[in-house]
Amino acid sequence: MTGNQSSAGHLLRLIRSGEATTRGELQRVTGLSRSTVGHRLDRLFRAGWIREGATVPAGSPAGGRPAGLLEFDGTHAAVLAVDLETRYARAAVLDLAGTVLAEDTGPLAVEDGPEEVIGRLVRRFPPLLERARVAPGDVCGIGLSVPGPVDWESGRVVQPPILPGWDGYPIPERMRQAYREHVLGDADARGTGAGDGEGPVVLVENDANLMAYAEQRTGYPDCAAFLLVKVSTGIGAGLVVDGRMYRGIDGGAGDIGHIRLHDRPDALCMCGSYGCLAAVASGRALAGQLTAAGVPAASGTEVRDLLAAGRPDAVRLAREAGRRVGEVLVTVVTVVNPGVLMIAGDLAGAPFVTGVRELLYQRAMPRSTAHLTVVTSRLGDRAGLVGAAAMVVEHLYEPARADARLAAMGL
Structure with missing residues (x-):
């Protein structure tokens, strides 16, 4: 394998998927040398993205000598997920493995318009993060589930019948700005999560799509x-x-x-x-x-x-x-x-x-x-939240994007 297919981001994908979970397996799957695999794993270790777990016994299919199992560390950052319905919204903090750390449901009318709704959503985040014991700078992304069609590239809803005033509104940009202003404040946005000093990435998707994504992946x-x-x-x-x-x-x-x-x-x-x-x-x-x-x-x-x-x-x-x-x-x-x-x-x-x-x-x-x-x-009721969080994680740790993030972190 050459190019991106043998990068640190690609090794991370192999580990996350379970296709290769030891150094020996990574060498066999990628064709890389032991030293090259070690160097790229070192970048992932220093980023805090992987950890060494249980040991594979000697003589197992993984190799002749005992080998440590490599696994994605789902605790090194967190995700905020929001499931927006027409009359209320659920919000949750999840780790990168999809475990809900804190959750909140409250009334919220989408007919009040995107500016009002986003402002009220963001004001819910600080107490939610405090309950989850997650620092604002350790949130790597925000996933938002909305009841309407979404253009994936822009993150904007397109002619939504039950979201008056939302058509074409720049949801990702506005929510990221509100998070920087009202949640991060003077805190360092370059924690273990965001990595770029600008706050977490914001992704928006249709609710049925995210529910399907979550249900298919888990069940x-x-x-x-x-x-x-x-x-x-x-x-x-x-x-x-x-x-x-x-x-x-x-x-x-x-x-x-x-x-x-x-x-x-x-x-x-x-x-x-x-x-x-x-x-x-x-x-x-x-x-x-x-x-x-x-x-x-x-x-x-x-x-x-x-x-x-x-x-x-x-x-x-x-x-x-x-x-x-x-x-x-x-x-x-x-x-x-x-x-x-x-x-x-x-x-x-x-x-x-x-x-x-x-x-x-x-x-x-x-x-x-x-x-x-x-x-x-x-x-x-959690399907939308789980799907929104999974969408963020898959987006951020996709091989090419993971490599770009590692480079931005100086690793």
Whole structure:
């Protein structure tokens, strides 16, 4: 191997993936000499990114002499993750292995606009970091999950139906600036986390994408095509193919909530169109239908509470909503051919999932569903947080970027 494929960043990737976890294995996989491997590992050790763990016994497949296992040190920095919903937000501090160190959930209305929301989010960070015992300068990145389509390159939401005032807003730049001003203050931003003196990197991604990413990585790592459908205030889907989020060409992949239903031209959607799936089968839509039937509900969360209480009207409407979503998923499953279809969000209970299954298995070709498993979320409310943190870690420790960061640290 040559070039970047034998760099310190590449060795780190091999260690993190488990493909090579001893010096001998790294030599065999890369073809590098013992001294070169040692030099590059020394850079990773000095950065605090790896550590030597348990010892492989002599005579094992790892080598004839005892060898120390190399592992990524997930405690050398931390990540802030935010899962922004329409009426509230979850925020958490996680280590680089995805362990939640501190968590907070509180009301926050996205309709107040990005400037107000970002300001209030950032004010939550200092007490959260204090509870997690993490210094502000040791935060390497902030991951933000938002309920709308995101252009990955810029980190800006694009024409989001349920995020008024957010279209094209420079979220990463504004949040990084707010973190420097209100969290770092006079503290040194060049701790074990940021490394560039400018504060942590900020990455923004669609909520369904991040939930799918987290659920696939933690529960279904061998599934090559994983589809998650989130049904809460709106409806969206996240697709993970070969371990990577599939975003489409500009972040619009998975926006199934705005597929038009042929028989509901009367249903006005928040996007301004009529007949969208979200206008008929989302948590917001069911809340409106229940309210009209004399069962007050203002959001998908309140519909979830009514379902948990076993209210007959809520159960009936949730099952019918599942059938409507199932109609659309027949086409999606036929095109994508996933191994796992996961239903998540406020409506992801038995009535809704039953409705999805009924339509999906009734109308899809047997070939499309023969190896399909339909499940509900394993991570629950934490899926967005776990996905946001994992996105930041994968971004920062990707081989080329890891090498650039090591160079910036003078290593």
